[in-house]
Amino acid sequence: MEGLAKVYSGVLTLELHGQSLLDNLPVTQSVHLVMDAPWGYALWGLRSWPRPVLVVTGNPSPHYLRDLLDLSPDGLVADPIGPSELKEALVRISQGHHFYHLPRLEPDPLCPREREILRLAALGSTNREIADGLGLQAKTVENYMNTLLEKLGLRIRAQIPLYYFGLLESCQKWSGK
Template sequence: MVFSDNDTLRLHGEALCASSPLPGAAHLVLDAPWGYALHTLPHLPRPVLVVTGVNSAPYLRDLVDLRPQGVIARPVGPQEVLAALGRVAEGECFYEGPVLEDGLLPCERAVLRRLAFGLENAEIARELGVSRRTVENRVGALREKLGLRGG
């Protein structure tokens, strides 16, 4: 099966997969719009390959933490996607993308991910079950680590 929140991309993925049957079952997540894979992956059957155009280390670290069997985070052609699906179907696990060393703690990545979706500190605190002050501290740490100015 092919999963994407972009219907056109999903249909192209389905056509690609139908054009070349795989030796085993594997699912394809086309991460569009960006962030779709983070929300969907925990609920999907395995094995799964995620193809994304995101090159943000914190985002990719969160994605890898969800343990898909394969992640491709670079430009890729249809034949490479089919080959990667075959690798996943055969039980191989792999990651192809930028280095994931970002220096952020998991709790900081959780806050960053929610900031990226436009949540306010109070909303983030509620979602994470922490105090607003804790979220403010983590935002401060993120600004420092990522070299961002206040705003």
């Protein structure tokens, strides 16, 4: 019996390219590939997609990668690999193995609550929405935001999504800062 190999992506072109890559994949069990585009797509859907699943992302943010790992995908690729290695990873995952190809993650300077607030702010939640969702006072969330900005070397809250999605350096280079 041949297994199902399905691709999920928020970008149709990537989904089609991924499905083309998976055509004739020699798997006997189902396996699913998530092409994390736009960045954040995997965070939104990973809990609901069928397993086993391999996530491929280009997001270099260690906080984002940790948040993906917390969702326990069967595999996560965040460093470049070729099509043959990707196919091999999918076959291994379909056989019940795990596959992780990541940059070295240094110890996280953020506590779990700070990382949770960072993720929610990066995904567009206001301080009030974060406070209500986590059962915190608005002033407590404001204090967390100030601590996050300081720890991450950011000047303003608007930089949080850029930082979290690995785009801050690109924006700074583009703006000449």
